[in-house]
Amino acid sequence: MPVVRLLVPANIRHSSGGNVYNARLAEGMQSLGWEVCVLPVEGNWPHASAKERRRFGSILGAWESGQEQQSAVVLVDGLVAVGAPDELEVAAKAGRRTFVLVHMPVPETSGREALQKEARALRAASGVICTSSSAAAILKERGLPNARVALPGADPAPPATGSRPPHLLAVAALLPNKDQLLTVAALEGIQDLEWTASLVGSEQADPAYARLVKEAIARSGLAGRVQLTGELAGDALEAEWNRADLSLLVSREEAFGMVVTESLARGVPGVVRQGTGAVEALDLAGLKDADAGTRLPGAALALPHGGEADAAVLGTALRRWLEDHALQQEWRSRALEACGLLPGWEETAGNVVRALTGVE
Incomplete structure (x- = not known):
C-alpha cells in the first residue's frame, strides 16, 4: 500500500x-x-x-x-x-x-x-x-x-431554497484580506432596499479586525440586518447556505476560493473580486454560450481602489441584482446549471x- x-x-x-x-x-x-x-x-x-x-x-x-x-x-x-x-x-x-x-x-x-x-x-x-x-x-x-x-x-448538496427578502451570505474568517469592511460599507449604501445578510466566519483569527467589523456594522445602523454568526459547521452552516440567495467573496487576494464552489454546489450564484483566483472558482463549471461566450453564475467585479470607490462599485452591483428580478433568475439558473458540472x-x-x- x-x-x-x-x-x-x-x-x-x-x-x-x-x-x-x-x-x-x-x-x-x-x-x-x-x-x-x-x-x-x-x-x-x-x-x-x-x-x-x-x-x-x-x-x-x-x-x-x-x-x-x-x-x-x-x-x-x-x-x-x-x-x-x-x-x-x-x-x-x-x-x-x-x-x-x-x-x-x-x-x-x-x-x-x-x-x-x-x-x-x-x-x-x-x-x-x-x-x-x-x-x-x-x-x-x-x-x-x-x-x-x-x-x-465540491460535495453535492440540495439546492438552496433562498429567502424573502433576499439573503446575502459571506462565508470567511473575519480577516483584513477577506475585506468584510468593504462588504459592510457596500451594504450601508443600499439600506433603502429589502435584504438581510450574514457574515459567517471565525472572529478569533484576528480579534482586532473582528472588532472593527462589529463597530462598522453598529455605526452604519445595520445591526438589525447584518448578522455576525461566528464560525459555523454542520447543520448550522447548512441552514445558512439554505437561506442564501447570493454569496459574496471579495477577498483582496484569493488563490481559488472554495466557498464559491460550495455556493455553486447549492445553486447559489456568487460575486467575487476580479483579478483573484475566486474568478476561476466561479467559472469552474465552464458555462458557455455560442453568442455571448462565458456565462458566469454571478459576477466578477473590478475593485482595485479600496475605500469608498470600491464600496460604491460593490453596492451598485448588489443594488442592480436586488432590483432586477430577471437578473436574479438568470444568475440562479446559471448556478443551478453549474452545480451539476463541478468536479x-x-x-x-x-x-x-x-x-x-x-x-x-
Whole structure:
C-alpha cells in the first residue's frame, strides 16, 4: 500500500479553505488505496522559530533507510514549506521524496526575503502541486518549477431554497484580506432596499479586525440586518447556505476560493473580486454560450481602489441584482446549471496521486 505523510500547519485553527482541502484530500487518497498519515506541525508558520523548524526537519528525516522510507512520500502544506527552506534542502540532499502543496503563493507584498524563501523551498521539493491554476501561473511567472494543478472538489448538496427578502451570505474568517469592511460599507449604501445578510466566519483569527467589523456594522445602523454568526459547521452552516440567495467573496487576494464552489454546489450564484483566483472558482463549471461566450453564475467585479470607490462599485452591483428580478433568475439558473458540472473530491485526490507518482 503506498504511503503519504501529509504535514499541515498546526497554527491555523479556524476553518479555512486550506484546512478543508487537506482533510478532504486525505479522505480521497485513502479511498484510492493510499495510507495517509496527517501530521500537524507545531509552529507559527510561516514565521516559525528555529526550534520549530528543527522539529519540522526531524520529521522530514525521521525515517531510516529501508522499505518504509522507499515507499513513503511526504506532502508538505506550502504554509509550512515556505517557512523552512533549509530543512527542505537538507531533505532533498538526503534523497527524501518531498512534495509541496501550495494553496496560495507568498504575496508580493511580503518582501524579498519571503519570496526568496519560497523559491528555495519549491526548488528543493521533488515536485510542486497547486490547488488552483492561478497559483500555478504565479509561480511560473516567478520562474519557479512548473507545478501540477489539483483543483478543489465540491460535495453535492440540495439546492438552496433562498429567502424573502433576499439573503446575502459571506462565508470567511473575519480577516483584513477577506475585506468584510468593504462588504459592510457596500451594504450601508443600499439600506433603502429589502435584504438581510450574514457574515459567517471565525472572529478569533484576528480579534482586532473582528472588532472593527462589529463597530462598522453598529455605526452604519445595520445591526438589525447584518448578522455576525461566528464560525459555523454542520447543520448550522447548512441552514445558512439554505437561506442564501447570493454569496459574496471579495477577498483582496484569493488563490481559488472554495466557498464559491460550495455556493455553486447549492445553486447559489456568487460575486467575487476580479483579478483573484475566486474568478476561476466561479467559472469552474465552464458555462458557455455560442453568442455571448462565458456565462458566469454571478459576477466578477473590478475593485482595485479600496475605500469608498470600491464600496460604491460593490453596492451598485448588489443594488442592480436586488432590483432586477430577471437578473436574479438568470444568475440562479446559471448556478443551478453549474452545480451539476463541478468536479468531486475524488477527482482532486486522483490528480494529486498522479502528481506524486509521476503519471501524466
